[in-house]
Amino acid sequence: MPSLRSITQITVFLWLAASSLQAGEVYATFNVEARHHAELAFTSSGTVAKVNVDVASLVHKGEVLAELNNDDLAAALEVSKVALKYAKRDYERQVKVKKLVDAAKFDQYAYKYEHAKAQLAYQQAMLDKTQLKAPFDGIIYEKMVEVGDVVSGAMIRTVMKVQSLKERKLVLAFDQKYWREIKPGMTFRYSVDGDSTVYTGKISRVYPYANDANRKIRAEVEAEGFTPGLFGDGYILVPDAK
Structure with missing residues (x-):
């Protein structure tokens, strides 16, 4: 039968082991968010002429999601293209005989050419403002606009929301007393509410x-596949904790 001293030594050993384990694990809760998400709005005024996507539509960066009535701007863009075409021809002809013409006259052709390029860029920018484009590859998860709606560039409102398709981030929250210990690169062992699987990830950033x-x-851990809005908890593993 073990002596009272032996029992005491074993108890102290187990207590120290448990204390060491707890010191090396920092509890944290988290919410799942899309790694990339954006609220999209028109910066120009007009009537919505086209809506090319719906909720759950997969989109690619640069794809036109919706468009205002822009027939007048499209026509103005074509006029600018024609003006640039002929201004460029005139300028190139003058370049060939530059040594034979008056410098001031040559500058006039150069000015008309540069002006035509600037005008085309301006008209293109005005047309672009009537088109709502995807800022990155992703999926539409909210749509609040329909054909016929009137929007105002002076009163900007969100008409669509897009998020990355699979890329997620866990936004962790842990007690501030561990602010010195928690660093990027540390392992986070966690589970998501409703899922018994234990996952691991690396802390990518700690909020300052x-x-x-x-x-x-707060801190972030990169992940994939989880539905945004889910909740979970876990432990940040702190190496060499004492």
Whole structure:
């Protein structure tokens, strides 16, 4: 039968082992968010003429999602293209005989050519403002616009929301007392509410401030596939904790 001293030594050993384990794990909760998401709005005024996507539509960067009535701007763009075409021809002819013509006259052709290029760029920019384009590859998860709606560039409102298709991030929250210990690169072992699987990831960034309302600091862990809005918790593994 073990002596009282042996039992005491074993108890102290187990307590120290448990303390060491706890010191090396920092509890954190998290919410799942899309790694990339954007709220899209028109910066020009007009009537919506086309809506090319719906909720759950997969989109590619640069794809036109919706468009205002822009027939007048499209026509103005074509006029600018024609003007540039002939201004360029005149300029190139003058370049060939530059030594034979008056410098001031040559400058007039050069000015008309440069002006035509600037005018084309301006008309293209005006037309682009009537088109809502995808800022990155992703999926539409909210749509608040229909053909016939009137939008105002003076009162900007969100008409669509897009997020990355699979790329996710876990936004962690942990007690501020660990602000010195938690660093990017540390392992986070976690589970998502409703899923018994244990996952692991690496902390990609630690926010440089504490929330004064709940005394928590946030961090991010990159992940894939989870539905945005899910909740979970886990432990940040702190190496060589004492």
